[in-house]
Amino acid sequence: MNTLLLGATGGIGQSLASALAPRASRLWLSGRNGQILASLARDLGAEAVPADLGHELELQALAEEVGPLDLLIFAAGAVSKSGLRELSKADLERLSTANLVGLALALKYLAFNPNSRVVVLGVYPDLISVPGLSLYVATKLGVEGLLNVARKEFRREGVRFCLVRLPAVATQLWEPLGGPPKTALHPDQAALRILEGILAEPMPEVLEVR
Amino acid sequence: MNTLLLGATGGIGQSLASALAPRASRLWLSGRNGQILASLARDLGAEAVPADLGHELELQALAEEVGPLDLLIFAAGAVSKSGLRELSKADLERLSTANLVGLALALKYLAFNPNSRVVVLGVYPDLISVPGLSLYVATKLGVEGLLNVARKEFRREGVRFCLVRLPAVATQLWEPLGGPPKTALHPDQAALRILEGILAEPMPEVLEVR
Secondary structure, eight states, rough: EEEETTTTTSSSHHHHHHHTTOSSSSSEOOOHOOOOOOOHHHHHHHHHHHOOOOOOHHHHHHHHHHSSEEEEEEEEOOOOOOOOGGGOOHHHHHHIIIIIIIIHHHHHHEEEEEEEEEEEEEEEEHHHHHTHHHHHHHHHHHHHHHHHHHHHHTTTTEEEEEEEEOOOOOGGGGGGGGOOOOOOBBBBHHHHHHHHHHSSSSOSSHHHHH | OOOEEEESSSHHHHHHHHTTHHHHHHEEOOOOOOHHHHHHHHHEEEHEEEOOOHHHHHHHHHHHHHOSSSEEEEEEOOOOOOOOOGGOOHHHHHHHHHIIIIHHHHHHHEEEEEEEEEEEEEEOOHOOOOOTTTHHHEEEEEEEHHHHHHHHHTTTTTEEEEEEEEHHHHHHGGGGTOOTTTOOOOOOHHHHHHHHTTTSOOSSSSEOOO
């Protein structure tokens, strides 16, 4: 199972990497922070392939290195808290790249084996539609729209897609929001539930993790 | 009724401008094409205020010129047809600006009177989730997410929001898609149904035009 994890250095990413390591015949870990990535890969016997999701050439090089995939997990993500009146274009670009554009560019270049799986970590839209999160909600709903079309475009290549809806998970993504709620899942718990769900046969189109 | 129409030179935009002219005490028409805008404004006794939705400074200047609004209609929009494998970053930027970011920046700078209305022209997501339209679907779903948060952030200012779901309308937006379907609404028909719906009291949060 040739597996690529995008966003491997994030909170859920690291837990997913650990949980994937014994299951994947070959595990590629990607993210922007090369140092964390290298040490994580060393610990897990995986391979570090740093890339910036906003840079098309880096994604193209990444795709050539990892070859045809059986499993792609898109666990990248960014959040910012600011009202629409205080919106910054820098935040807009950062969230758009991490949550949406990065997936589009990854799908542009990556190759897939027949019967492969693409998994995207998503949200429960109603839970996050709160003041200050307009860009987060917009990019997270946007990526759902992208997935719905990708599903149809990649059907001929035999690629299946799963949107994972996650409740609050205790990661550093919550830092700008004042910390995770007490009910938040531990990232290891979230990772196990995600893997159990997405490795089921047939894989569900939407996996609701509670 | 101090009214601003963003995207006034598009197919639905021009029809909306004509239908709004007799109803608005002051009508501001905006778009990127200054010449079409000027001639449309002259014909309707409206005022042309050209602006590029991607340029923050232009939106800031526009906001100062038009003053507090009673009605904002966001009728801007762009489409491109390309599979995810052929995605171009230029298309990505163009669609993102016209369909999503432009509204975010407009809401950042525009001022509103109490009880004002913001109307965004949207889609039936299922109808457009077809191969080749991933970016269009992503930005159109994204703007719905943005609206759901804007509604909550602007409640205190007394601004109400309406998402208008439109079926196919015979405009030049269909050009890259090989022309509109035979069942497409005429833009004048669409404009009348939109105005009738959004000027109702109370204004619906979602207006489904058929």
